[in-house]
Amino acid sequence: GAGVSQSPSNKVTEKGKDVELRCDPISGHTALYWYRQSLGQGLEFLIYFQGNSAPDKSGLPSDRFSAERTGGSVSTLTIQRTQQEDSAVYLCASSRIPTANTEAFFGQGTRLTVV
């Protein structure tokens, strides 16, 4: 595609429900990153993929968070039993090669609100 696409753009969910956030990276981009950004805060690293594998999952806040990537393309971030502190904007980015030496392109983000 022309850019990184994330869906939904906004999600309001009740505490305790599960949510799935989707990221469709730029075609051909090998690396895919997930970040979380709370209001007025920085970018908190969650996980990144090289192809379909995730070399570093250290940023996932708890075992309620998981992510997968299939076919070296689309990625899904799943949050189980959502809590109010999960409310944030979840940003996905992709880059052409997984060396952190190339520009990362960001999607518009999914704004998650847990009520």
Place this chain on the structure above:
Amino acid sequence: GQQVMQIPQYQHVQEGEDFTTYCNSSTTLSNIQWYKQRPGGHPVFLIQLVKSGEVKKQKRLTFQFGEAKKNSSLHITATQTTDVGTYFCAVGAGGTSYGKLTFGQGTILTVHP
């Protein structure tokens, strides 16, 4: 993992004044990237620095990479209201986390007309 400290956290300037944000690392960096995030938007890549002592310019923006490759700065000359936003530096990790891109805390710039 790779960590960078970015200062200041906030900067308020009058239009026409200069602005600088700094990123510092305790370890030598292979490269550093800079991004800008407009209010309500997503981060957008500005530039990447790779060489020791490198200086790059983009119109009113000047980017520097320290001689020891442990620090970097972004300087904006004569700020304009269009410069408003959050500026982030980002660094890559090595070892088993090769490819991981970690961002500094960001500097929020406001420009008063």
